[in-house]
Amino acid sequence: MDRSGLADFLRRARARLDPSDVGLTAGSRRRTPGLRREEVAQLAGMSVDYYTRLEQSRGPRPSRQMLTALARALRLTEDERDHLFHLTGEEPPRREATSTHVRPGLLLVLDRLYDTPAMVVTDCGEVLAQNALSRALNGDVLARPPRGRNMIRRFFLDPAAQELFPPEDRPERAREQVAGLRAVASARPTDPEPAALVAELRAKSEEFAHLWDEHEVAVRRAATKRFRHPTIGIFELDCEILVNSGHNQQLVIHTARPGTESYERLRLLRVVGLQDLTPIGS
Secondary structure: OOHHHHHHHHHHHHHOOOHHHHOOOOOOOOOOOOOOHHHHHHHHOOOHHHHHHHHOOOOOOOOHHHHHHHHHHOOOOHHHHHHHHHHOOOOOOOOOOOOOOOOHHHHHHHHHOOOOOEEEEEOOOEEEEEOHHHHHHHOOHHHOOHHHOEHHHHHHHOHHHHHHOOHHHHHHHHHHHHHHHHHHHHHOOOOHHHHHHHHHHHHHOHHHHHHHHOOOOOOOOOEEEEEEEOOOEEEEEEEEEEEEOOOOEEEEEEEOOOOOHHHHHHHHHHHHOOOOOOOOOO
């Protein structure tokens, strides 16, 4: 492990970022450019002491999970992320057809969507990043174990996950999930990821297997959907999907129409945030 090289790389990556680049306010005048160490630590989900020791060339060897969190917190490109892994003696993640590395530009857009739920997902339903309002509405998906971060898997295998939708809407949501996954599997017939997810769900979910056999296919597009929150009630939200075809990632944004009851409830959710709320399906 190249501790001095890692420390220098982290310091330089931190110095080039403004608070606005990661959705933070600048606050009081800063003596030096870039983010503060405590801000990077917060974004990466680690202690300030742990991150400080890394920058001082005296920290332990970070885990692969920690390196991935640092790459996202510092808005590294894929090449920079690979370099970060090499500095610690780790093999970088394999660049698969479906990348799990969210581009810095996409994270910047996500950070600035502070008043509406938004998240980055793969076309197979894997959640890669969420903003605060998405965590308030959907729960903190990234805090779950890796297999619990796929929205399609959870919808069919975790009964609590379906509580996000009103009961009368759930059959239609299920059909949409299956039709969308079929479109992905058909577009990438040699990719093992969608094939493995389909095989797992057909084996474990009778509902999924039945819908899969109906052979419906539909690419995921913009729509109006209703969401159910255990404290605030039902929201009717417009869902917009921005697709990054090069990385098979989607920026999913949910908005409420001004003047509606859903708009007021979304404003309330922003105020309440994650305080005293139990994430749905956790």
